[in-house]
Amino acid sequence: MIIKNFFLILIIAPFFVFAQNEIKGKIVDENLQPLPNASIYWLNSNIGTTSKLNGEFIIQKTNSEQNQLIISFIGYHSDTIEVLNNKKSIITSLKKTETLNTVKITENSSGIYIDRYQAEKIETITATELTKAACCELAGCFETQMSVQPKTTNIILDSKELSLLGLSGVYNQILIDGNPIISGLNYTYGISSIPGTIINKISISQGLASVQQGSNSITGQINIALKEYNKDETFFLNLYYNSFGAKQANVDFNFSTGKWKSIISLHTTQPSRKIDNNNDSFLDIPQTKKYSLYNKWIFGNTNEGLYTTTIIRFLNEQRIGGQINFNITENKGSSYIYGQVVEFQQPELYNKTSYKFNETRAITIETGISYHNQESFFGTTQYLANQTNYNIKIANILNWKTHKLVSGINYTRFNLNENIFFNENFTFNKTYQGIPKDEKIKSFFTENKFNWKSNNLQLITGIRADQHNEFGLFIIPRGLVKYNFSENSIIRFSIGSGWRTFNLFSEHTHLLASNKNIIIDENLKPEKAINYGLNILQAFYFDNLEMQITLDFYKTDFSNQIHPDYHHNPIEIHVHNFDGNSKSNSFQIEIALELIDELGIKLAYNYLDIFKLYENENKYSLPLTSKHHLLNTISYRPVDKNWYFDMNTHFVGKKKLTDTTLNPPTHQRSLYSDPFWIVNGQFTIKLPKSKLDIYIGCENIINYTQENPIISWQNPFGQYFDISNIWGPTKGREFYVGIRKSIT
Template identity: 35%
Template sequence: MQGLRYLFVLLGIILATNYNAQVKGKVVEISKKSDTTIVPGVVVIWEGSAIGSTTDENGNFTLPIFSETNRLIISSVGYENKTITVMDTSKFLLLVLKSGIDLNEVEILYYTNGTEVSYLNPIKMEMLNERSLMKAACCNLSESFETNPSIDVNFADAISGAKQIQMLGLSGQYAQITKENMPYLRGLANNYGLSFIPGTWIQSIQLSKGAGSVVNGYESLTGQINTELQNPESSDKLNFNVYANENARNEYNLNLSHRFNPKLSFGLLSHMSYNPLVQDLNKDGFADIPTGKQYNFMNKYAFNNGKNFEAQVGAAYVKDERAGGQYAGTVKNYNDTVPLYKIGIDNEKWEVYSKTGFVFKKKPGTSMGLQLSYLDHNQTNFYGNNKYNGLEKTFYANYIFQGILGTTNNTYKIGASFMNDEVKESFNLYKFKRLEQVTGVFAEYAKNYKEKFNIVAGIRVDQHNYYGLFVIPRLHLRYAFKPTSVLRFSGGRALRTANIFTDNSYLMASSRQWYVETSDLAKPYGLNPETAWNYGLNYTQKFKINYRDAYVTLDLYRTDFVNQVVTDIDYNTQEVHIFNLKGPSYSNTFQFEFNMEPRKRLFVKMAYRFVDTKMSFKEGLMQKAMVSKHRAFINIGYETKNSHWLFDFTTQYNGAKRLPGTETNPDEYQRAAYSPDYFNLLGQITYVTKIKKADFNIYLGVENLLNYKQTNPIVSGDMPYSKYFDASMVWGSIYGRMLYMGLRFKIK
């Protein structure tokens, strides 16, 4: 019977454990006379697990984050056990005990500067928590990286309003973007999916560069960005946010959670946004930002029996519509004999998922589970005369078993995954469909030696119905010269199927003719998969300045493509050529980052990044277009002593970018070979107060403070149906200065 029980659990539940990050804290005791003393020997353990720690002689503790729960059990001799809820695992926890009474009087205090980097994790991971997301408007995931130097955010083209990110000098599709550690931004979602996760839904973002864990799949070429959404067990009972900006964009977000009983919780995340205003501030005849509306809902249920079983199920639906292009009021000397150039973008997506887990209490550190999800995404777009239709249906399953070998210094993960991805697409005369079926197994071993040396070695083997059998190895090493001086190395291979239309949808806003140069008709689009090796070094040094923590981090990464699907728009100004790589293609990235707190509650982050990205086009090895070689960044944050006022200001320097060649165009439709370098300044002021038991915030901010705009972003904007029309040559801001304001209201 016991075996049948375990088999049932194996088939129906998910493991959501995550040992990649650490939570740190300290336990102190306040006596009746208000004296403060440290408390050694206090046991701190994640509820329903064997993952725990004991405070040392200084009252400090460190334990791995256990993503199955956010509830800690605190126990100490002479006290009753107490369970507390940790709202943000990236923050340092100060647990305050009151002497003479039980642990019902535990108080949790937090300290954070918004972004945390673990010194114990062999994988360098940045944790962006809610404090970091409050630094800017962060209306959706694409805008959540404005104050982070590792990610570039740019407009994809001059008329759709879509934003894209770059990581390690390569486009966002080369990063594995997951939602609660399950695949998210892939396939049809590549072009607009970043706008489908509202900022108020996000609890935290984990960002890691280079090779990721084999547990999460084979597609991570440049890194992983994982988004954790609000958990109904720990989120606010009510969180309401309203936002409006200068373009009349208005958003309304309402998050609700309710705990029916100690075991069952409910959460509802909702979002509605509207863009009603047509504006043409750069006077190119096209609306700078498309009008449109989005309805977005997610329903989550969480169950925890308090012993060894935990489950989460949910469903989500999003409807996103946009309309833009030319309007009679934006075109000079409008004549209705010439049709206006219009665009229309329509996305409808729904998904269901489950996440559950089982812990073997009789076997410490041993657990297992299964991740399940299904999505249906329908996309219908038109850009002038170009028409695109796509339909994707994806089923995903991932089983993980985790255990220890002797002690928790030796852990392992083994498991299997399956993905069934059905895609149908049509673009003008092109019609493609594919059914990818991938079955994989993986194993990962982690060794910790006295917190001085760590190794995480993983391998996965996948059987792909188009590409056959392929092997993905990954390796992560960490060596601590001192607890404050850490060197890391990462290396590994990755593979992905190129989605030639959604990866390059910005080129649909042009008159270019598309040519897909197939090499093997038995494979998707007739092209080979993209494969690459990524290697990285990271050094982090922590020290004190004026008795306060500061750190310097150096990153050096190289992505080396074995095969790449190249999109060449330099060979002919009126054409798009897509073909398999013939020659070298690589990206080298160096980044320096310095963080300090020069005065109490004043945080300063400075960074510089150099990127060298080249690939082989038809005319030879060339610098990748639209990538700044040099980028610098300064972020300053300050909060007043009473925490009522929060100030944040960011300066971004964007170096020159190579632009695609236009020398064969008529003189009036030619562009320079390189864009100018420019600065982008953004800032926000937030007022924080309480109304009875509720938190109330008002914020006022500005983007692009200097009102810098790209001149003539659209080639042949006066004749959009000519063969020279191209709205994809965007390297800077289209709209200019953008003021915004909003309010947040929370009931915990």
């Protein structure tokens, strides 16, 4: 094989003259005959091209993260070529499907892959995968995988969180293009503020992540990589409409001026009809109106010298939920008709600038600022808040031998002003107030990535020192190790710690919907935990069959974990520190199959055990978490057809519910929920000549819904009104249709 590749290079090399940020190449078959119209594109990207009649191609390399090219041709095995920073030519031959061709990384029909070269387990949802469902917003982009589970935190306003390892979403870190700017208010509604069409890929790190982005990634990290400039697509249009009457539209525009490249994306969501299918007088779906702007600028070349990227985002959103006759003009804040209203504006600005001195030395500066201004009503309770997040990080990167050392300093500031007013408080005598914050954290970090044995053995050791202006010094060590027994057999292990401060109202706004008084029993300390992780990956390659088996086990031990206590008093919610044993155990197995390059099947099972141990050794399982979760996905993509079909099925086991035994019998609920199934499907037609995709789908095909999710819905201004026991779907079967149109 080596001799053959050398012979290919001797034959083809004279054809190429290289541009500074272009990769040129040629695709041939086993007999060195050119393959015209072969598909060439960057892994995890919408940047691609096709080969000419002579097999040659040119493709732009826009950033340093693009280092794997996917090359495919009908009737031949797809291949993946690793492109190093100093590599300018690609010469490869494809084998016909009758013969075996094992590759290192492939973006197969599942559209999800695990990076086999990193000690950190990184599961990537590709742009291809994101087209397998409607994916209207970030929270809807996880239907086809098991690692991240979106959970509803407020049924009336349909706010959600992204849960890793079964724990609350506040324990994982959400990044926007690597910038840790999401927390507090923009966490609560932030995951719904990002349209799915502007997402290029999603990288999920279960368990511990790098210390470079901060210490609050206790259960993991979710990095949202947004779209970049695409020279092969001037305009992109996405239109969406569902059976509830909700409408969405996205328009992208790509352009360049001089050495600058840019993409501008506009998005709007318009409200659905007023629907109350369970006849409880409350809307099943909030009336949501949203307008957003996304703009990314790129300058320079990541291979040398100066490179900078700047992101501008702006969001204006309004959500209205509550009783179906609620009128925002007449009833907002009143006790006549119950309603919840959230209106906010959120501008954001990010920049990442790097300068590469040579092949061994570079420096990066990352900055971000986010502002969130919110006015909201939860029944008669008014919540006014504004928040500013700042982040700046300077890092020095040193490549030495086969290793990499990154060290730097970081400054973050979290400034929150919040005020709570009770328009009519004579019945419940609520006494709680907003909790303003001005947190300042000065940090130093260093992280070394060691590679031995041709990168088969990798060790990452990192330490971070955080100086908090109120809570003092925190030292956060982390270690991750990976060993490749072979190209297709990998084991990983991780251990380390994390911490975060607790934001009661900004991250748990659903508490404001309760008519109970909220009592903070003591000064709340930072939450702290240690996480341990083990991952095993085994891949098998046969004729017409590829199989990958993944095993994960993660254990999280908290030394302080704060949970609002609903149980001990029917008219009060107590919030306090818990320095006893609080643990989470997560086990997951996943089997992914790809048959004859057309059919992708995935089976996954997740087991969770999340509990507290009190002084008397009584074990208390935390509510609203299922111990058992099954997932099956099927993706059928005929290679000679212009259509494909995707389906995913979830089984969710019973969940322990919030204790309601102190309520009157009419307002009590069972101690456990029912298990249930959710089935989603989508059919897509591709019209290549028109560059048009038409997609038709259905969510919750079997129409399963939780019965009477709102406790005491008949009297929303009464003592026992409660929206906290949400364990299943609350809206029924949803059909949708949409189009994606590209114009070059």
